[in-house]
Amino acid sequence: MKIAVIGADGQLGTDLVKALARDEVVPLTYPEFDVTRPERVHLFFRDLKPEAVINTAAFHRVDECEDEPELAFRVNAIAVRDLARLASELGFVLVHFSTDYVFDGRKGSPYVESDTPNPLNAYAVSKLAGEFFVRAIAEKHFLVRTCGLFGRGRCLEKGYNFVDRMIVLADEGKPIRVVDDQWVSPTSTEELADRIRDLVRTDRYGLYHMTSEGQCTWFQFAVELFSLLRRSPRLEPVSSRAFAAKARRPLYSVLENERAKRMGLPDFSPWKEALRTYLERKSFIPR
Numbered sequence: 001m002k003i004a005v006i007g008a009d010g011q012l013g014t015d016l017v018k019a020l021a022r023d024e025v026v027p028l029t030y031p032e033f034d035v036t037r038p039e040r041v042h043l044f045f046r047d048l049k050p051e052a053v054i055n056t057a058a059f060h061r062v063d064e065c066e067d068e069p070e071l072a073f074r075v076n077a078i079a080v081r082d083l084a085r086l087a088s089e090l091g092f093v094l095v096h097f098s099t100d101y102v103f104d105g106r107k108g109s110p111y112v113e114s115d116t117p118n119p120l121n122a123y124a125v126s127k128l129a130g131e132f133f134v135r136a137i138a139e140k141h142f143l144v145r146t147c148g149l150f151g152r153g154r155c156l157e158k159g160y161n162f163v164d165r166m167i168v169l170a171d172e173g174k175p176i177r178v179v180d181d182q183w184v185s186p187t188s189t190e191e192l193a194d195r196i197r198d199l200v201r202t203d204r205y206g207l208y209h210m211t212s213e214g215q216c217t218w219f220q221f222a223v224e225l226f227s228l229l230r231r232s233p234r235l236e237p238v239s240s241r242a243f244a245a246k247a248r249r250p251l252y253s254v255l256e257n258e259r260a261k262r263m264g265l266p267d268f269s270p271w272k273e274a275l276r277t278y279l280e281r282k283s284f285i286p287r
């Protein structure tokens with residue numbers, strides 16, 4: 001397949017390019033390729049004639065989205081609308097990623113695809129708007145919600161993922177405050193990319209939840225990380241309120257991969273196993 005990957009040098013994009021190595025992959029990176037420039041994007045894809053376009057571009061600095069909602073909507077919703085229109089016009093399959101943050105966390109058990117979203121912050125609203133555009137406009141689409149990504153590539157938006165950030169803070173020798181009341185499913189971008197490779201070869205279009213198996217708080221994730229590293233930094237569990245972040249986060253945003261399991265895609269690893277594999281492949285711990 002001829003597959004264009006938008007954000008190919010980002011954390012997820014890097015692993016997607018690797019996972020799709022047997023395909024004709026066209027890596028697209030910012031600023032040379034800017035999803036918010038619809039005329040240029042249209043001309044590019046009209047000439048390229050891809051069979052599938054995978055969009056990993058997003059503005060996901062959650063607190064900054066509260067101050068810059070117009071930018072959040074420009075990247076996470078309007079640009080996605082334009083890609084969906086192109087997918088419909090040119091006939092390619094659109095793969096787009098959304099977030100666990102579209103839920104408010106009140107359910108208290110893992111969210112499935114049929115659960116009703118109720119976003120709590122500007123970032124999540126913009127991502128949900130992008131979802132609506134994809135589902136309404138692009139007939140051939142895969143819309144994938146995921147959570148807590150960590151991978152070997154660089155997270156271009158934030159500059160780091162949670163795992164690498166924790167290691168940097170430990171190296172600084174200062175106390176590390178980590179929220180202990182937000183429940184998530186940390187997810188390996190390598191495993192996610194492998195599932196997308198399999199999914200894009202089907203015609204089972206629609207919405208999917210895709211995360212590593214299991215759940216934990218961010219504090220529990222940090223505890224497991226340093227246990228694997230055999231390090232003992234000063235970790236301090238705190239509540240979300242202690243951080244006084246601008247954007248409200250759901251206290252429980254664990255996703256259940258219900259549809260992916262139903263269609264027979266390979267199961268994800270438990271998050272602890274995925275974390276160990278990540279640390280081994282980055283040579284933080286021996287194999």
